Amino acid sequence: MGPIDAAVLQEAVDASPLTARYRDAVDRESAYEKLAARAEQARREAQPPEEPGPAPERRREPAGREVGRQQEVGGLLGALLSNPTVKSLARSAGTQLGREISRSIFGTSKRRR
Numbered sequence: 292m293g294p295i296d297a298a299v300l301q302e303a304v305d306a307s308p309l310t311a312r313y314r315d316a317v318d319r320e321s322a323y324e325k326l327a328a329r330a331e332q333a334r335r336e337a338q339p340p341e342e343p344g345p346a347p348e349r350r351r352e353p354a355g356r357e358v359g360r361q362q363e364v365g366g367l368l369g370a371l372l373s374n375p376t377v378k379s380l381a382r383s384a385g386t387q388l389g390r391e392i393s394r395s396i397f398g399t400s401k402r403r404r
Contacts, residue, residue, distance in 0.1 A: 304310060371377055393399075
């Protein structure tokens with residue numbers, strides 16, 4: 292027993308009744324692509340046209356760099372929340388808090404020996 296010849300395989304494929312349906316590959320638009328396009332269109336329609344407004348105030352930092360007022364708002368808090376260590380700590384605390392709340396609601400507790 293050995294592998295079938297390419298010509299015999301092609302002849303069997305061509306004789307199949309499914310060849311007409313599955314011969315050509317079709318790349319249809321996926322549900323994700325449709326939903327993403329719909330969300331993008333809704334976002335564009337909901338967003339008012341951008342009007343040129345006054346530039347945000349700028350002030351000079353001692354180091355000589357300019358900082359916009361929008362960046363000042365999230366300064367310390369934004370830097371703190373972008374720190375991976377703080378994120379990990381917050382995630383752990385949230386998990387523990389959720390676990391304790393569910394234990395208090397459902398009446399389960401840790402097993403004690």
